[in-house]
Amino acid sequence: MTDTTTDDHAAIEAQRRKAAVQARRLKTLDSIFELRAFIALGVLIVIFSLMSGSFLTTDNMITMTKHVAINAVLALGMLLVILKGGIDLSVGSSVGLSGVIAGELLKGVHIGSFVAYPQVWAVVILCMAMGTLVGLVNGFLVTRMNVAPFIATLGMMYVARGAALLISDGTTFPNLAGDPRTHNTGFGWIGSGRPLGLPVAVWIMIVLAAVVAVVLRSTPYGRWLYATGGNERAAELTGVPVQRVKMTVYMISGACAALSGIIIASELTSAAPQAGESFELNAIAAVVIGGAALTGGRGNVRGTLVGAFVIGFLADGLVIVGVSTFWQTFIKGAVIIVAVILDQSQQRFKKRGVAASAAAVTVEPAGDEPVRVASKA
Amino acid sequence: MTSAAGGEAPVAPVLRAVEVTKVYGGTHALKGVSLDIAPGRVTVLFGENGAGKSTLMKILSAVESPTTGLIELDDRVVRFGSARDAADSGISIIHQELSLCANLSIQDNLFLGRERTRRGILVDAAAQRDLARKVLQRLDGTIDAATPVGELRLGQQQLVEIARALLQNARVLIMDEPTSALSAPEVDVLFKVIRELTAQGVAVVYISHHLEEALEIADDVAVLRDGSMVATARAEDVDLAWVVRTMVGREQDGLFPSRETDAGAVALETVELSVADPANPDRLAVDSISLSVRAGETVGIYGLMGSGRTELLECLAGRIPVAAGKVYLHGSPVTGSVRSRIRAGLALVPEDRQRDGLVQTMSVGQNLSLAALSGFVRRLVVDRGAERSAVASMIGDVTVKTSGPEAPIGSLSGGNQQKVVIGKMLMTGPRVLLLDEPSRGVDVGAKADVFALMARQAERGLAVLFTTSEAEEALHIPDRLLVLVRGRLVADLRAGEVTRDRLMSLADGAESTEKAHDD
Known part of the structure; x- marks a missing residue:
């Protein structure tokens, strides 16, 4: 019906060729961007090594990795919450609360006239139980009370911090070494021990990362989590126990926060109720730099770990080369923003790449030329 | 229906689509479609769900841009940056889901984003009210321009959308399923309005699932099937049976x-x-x-x-x-x-597969196995081999056309996505x-x-x-x-x-x- 001119044909053919070229270019860009966090980490290491001879030494690497571990443990818990499409702002406060509980337990628990001294393993378990409880409240507020995750965990951030300050009366527990007479020594080993040459904190990070990676990749729970974050309604109608998944991610995140709090308290052999302030933001930053989507359903352990390393190495590296703390804060912010912009571009490349490669293909219409029904008149 | 009889369209088309292709993900929604739209006539697009009608409408109105192909307005190739650009050039679309703010009054909605102002700062409410009254008068004298849109019946809301298009001096008015939620008297009002518009030279493009109704209002008929334009005709030369036959591409049986x-x-x-x-x-x-x-x-x-x-x-x-x-x-x-x-x-395949059926961030295979995942667990972890073979056999069973279980679910056509949702529930036995x-x-x-x-x-x-x-x-x-x-x-x-x-x-x-x- 339409009189298509030769000009039109040429223009359309040119569009098609352009699409083919574009598809190839976008694919290359996509694969480069996929590795952006690794590339950023490599760039950081190269820059800091050039600026300071003490950066790329084994000792410094291990020290920095130990710092990374504290954030990485938080970030692995945060990853689960973010995969669900939520957020957990209470983890920093749980870090402080966990240390304070550890201090209180190691000091001895008065039950009437009797004083109980729980052993270190029991202290660790009780602290993590406390963290899980904070997560349970978060999960309850989100799943049963329909409070938005941001608000629920913001509230619990203050509640947990307040609890830490109340329990400790605002003061720091100065000595967590325990006493040989009460058989509760050894808490400091978590922070200072080095089995097989690596700090305990680093081992904890490695084991936790491995466990979370397996859970996410190979268990129904992991798949349910991705599905819940990707499309909660569809997941629910498919028979995924959505409420249970949502509840548990907050509990796991709380337990991870408590574990992180134990590591910090043990390293310092003291527990301050203010410990862990704004740690939640570092954890979120690590997850986001690692390519997870705050809308849920997309992200992985590898990215989150690299994100934690980028944040940690950046902070320590800036100290080593003597950049002022004000600039450190500024630069960290800029890195987070750039990371998210790069992530957005990658998602765009992906979509456009698929579309462009499909557009480059000439498709056969269903019929031949459209039938023109002859007029009866 | 119209006095023009026989031969080619007597007037030059106001809007043309030339070999338009549109690709979503890996799916061709349109495969080189061409269409002429004549002024002062109602062009009805027929086609089954997924034939590409809505996509073509969106491209004509610049809501979407074509992957390849051209749009010509008054014989000049145009490339609009946005639906708003198109509307400024006289091409307006009224979507199936109306785009009105229920909390605002009719007049506020009519001028939303194009407010008449005094010295560029304050909204000139009086001028807006007068213009709104005038345009509503043209359509249906009974509606008060100050009424909040939320209080209107759906048919009236539709008229507000049309009024908005008229205020933008629309020369081409595209309507996607305008009658789907209207009562019979409301449809009559709408058809009367459409007739008045075409008498004033406005070109109307119209899609509807109600075939008989659409054929009644049509001057020109175009039929899409699987993303291709399969036939065009004058409405007086065809009947309902022809439309159905052409849409389906075979006998209904x-x-x-x-x-x-x-x-x-x-x-x-x-x-x-x-x-x-x-x-x-x-x-x-x-x-x-x-x-x-x-x-x-x-x-x-x-x-x-x-x-x-x-x-x-x-x-x-x-x-x-x-x-x-x-x-x-x-x-x-x-x-x-x-x-x-x-x-x-007891398994349900929900109505809205985008909202309730599929997880868009997951692959075809992961979507298929999601409901039955617990069945593949060996020693706490999912047995990938068992999962893969079950997914592969289900892809065969429900005849999903896909490049493989790893393909993103968004790369599938609507029909294949539906088969995935059904397959997913069938996997639960x-x-x-x-x-x-x-x-x-x-x-x-x-x-x-x-x-x-x-x-x-x-x-x-x-x-x-x-x-x-x-x-x-x-x-x-x-x-x-x-x-x-x-x-x-x-x-x-x-x-x-x-x-x-x-x-x-x-x-x-x-x-x-x-x-x-x-x-």
Whole structure:
């Protein structure tokens, strides 16, 4: 019906060729961007090594990795919450609360006239139980009370911090070494021990990362989590126990926060109720730099770990080369923003790449030329 | 319908699409489509769900840009940056989902984003009110421009959308399913307005599922099938049978499988089941319905939008609670979560697969295995090998066309996505399969596949209960047909026992609602 001119044909053919070229270019860009966090980490290491001879030494690497571990443990818990499409702002406060509980337990628990001294393993378990409880409240507020995750965990951030300050009366527990007479020594080993040459904190990070990676990749729970974050309604109608998944991610995140709090308290052999302030933001930053989507359903352990390393190495590296703390804060912010912009571009490349490669293909219409029904008149 | 008879269109087209291709993900929604739109005439686009009508409309109105191909306005190639640019050039679209702010008044909506101002700062409310009154007068004298849009009936809201287009001096007005939610008198008003617009030289492009109605308003007819323009004609030269034949591309009979019914024991039964409307808890969406479905039987529920069909199925699946009454599965009462019902063998394929059926961030394979994942667990982790082979065989069973289980779900066409949702629920080994509008947004070929699939499941002894708002489907597919009107069951009919006209009058509520009790 339409009189298509030769000009039109040429223009359309040119569009098609352009699409083919574009598809190839976008694919290359996509694969480069996929590795952006690794590339950023490599760039950081190269820059800091050039600026300071003490950066790329084994000792410094291990020290920095130990710092990374504290954030990485938080970030692995945060990853689960973010995969669900939520957020957990209470983890920093749980870090402080966990240390304070550890201090209180190691000091001895008065039950009437009797004083109980729980052993270190029991202290660790009780602290993590406390963290899980904070997560349970978060999960309850989100799943049963329909409070938005941001608000629920913001509230619990203050509640947990307040609890830490109340329990400790605002003061720091100065000595967590325990006493040989009460058989509760050894808490400091978590922070200072080095089995097989690596700090305990680093081992904890490695084991936790491995466990979370397996859970996410190979268990129904992991798949349910991705599905819940990707499309909660569809997941629910498919028979995924959505409420249970949502509840548990907050509990796991709380337990991870408590574990992180134990590591910090043990390293310092003291527990301050203010410990862990704004740690939640570092954890979120690590997850986001690692390519997870705050809308849920997309992200992985590898990215989150690299994100934690980028944040940690950046902070320590800036100290080593003597950049002022004000600039450190500024630069960290800029890195987070750039990371998210790069992530957005990658998602765009992906979509456009698929579309462009499909557009480059000439498709056969269903019929031949459209039938023109002859007029009866 | 028009005085112009025979030959080519007497006037030059105002808007042309030239070999337009549109690709979504990996799917070609349009494959080199060309179309001329003449001023002062109504061009109706026909096509099944997924044929590419809406996509073409979106491209004509610059809501989307074509992947390849050209748009010409007044014989000049145009490239609009946005729908707003197109509207400024006189091409307006009225979407199926209206884009009005319910909290604002009609006049505020009419000028939204294009406010008349005094010295560029303050909104000139008086000028807006006058203009709004004038344009509303042209359409329907009875509406007050100060009324909040939220208080208007849907038909009136549609007129507000048209008024907005007129205020933008629209020369081409594109309407996507304008009558889908209108009452018959409202349709009459709309058609009168359309006729007045074309008399003033406005070109109207119109899509509707109501074929007869659309043919009544049409001057020119264009038929899309599977993303290609398969035929164009003048409305006076064609009839409804031609439209259906051209849309479907074959005789309608091939679409529906025929088979022998061999119904077994009652698998699913409801006794006086009532369900509250989730959007409005004071209203009953489903009003004391008693029905039963036997193993090996396919039962259809014919009901229009708002009839309670979706609420009924979602309640059976455990997504929304029972208000009163009982549900029995194989004789024992059913309660509990969606998950526990799936385990008991009751699975739902929801109506809106984008919203309720698929996880867009996951692959084809991951979507397929999601419901049955627990079954693949060996020593706490998912046995990938078992999962892969089950997914592969299900892809074959439900005939999903995909480059592989790793392909993103978004790269599939609507019909194939629907097959994935059905396959996903079949993997749980259900004994009762509920499908809510299984043919919605599915192209013709896939539609036949879906019906064949349902028939096959019934032959395997599943009880199949599905809803439809397409009379043809309701008449041809099920062994037994239930008619649902405003939450009540008005008829329980054997296959072949009912005609199209009877069905239509039943669904309109014209016949007594006591019918169900007479049976």
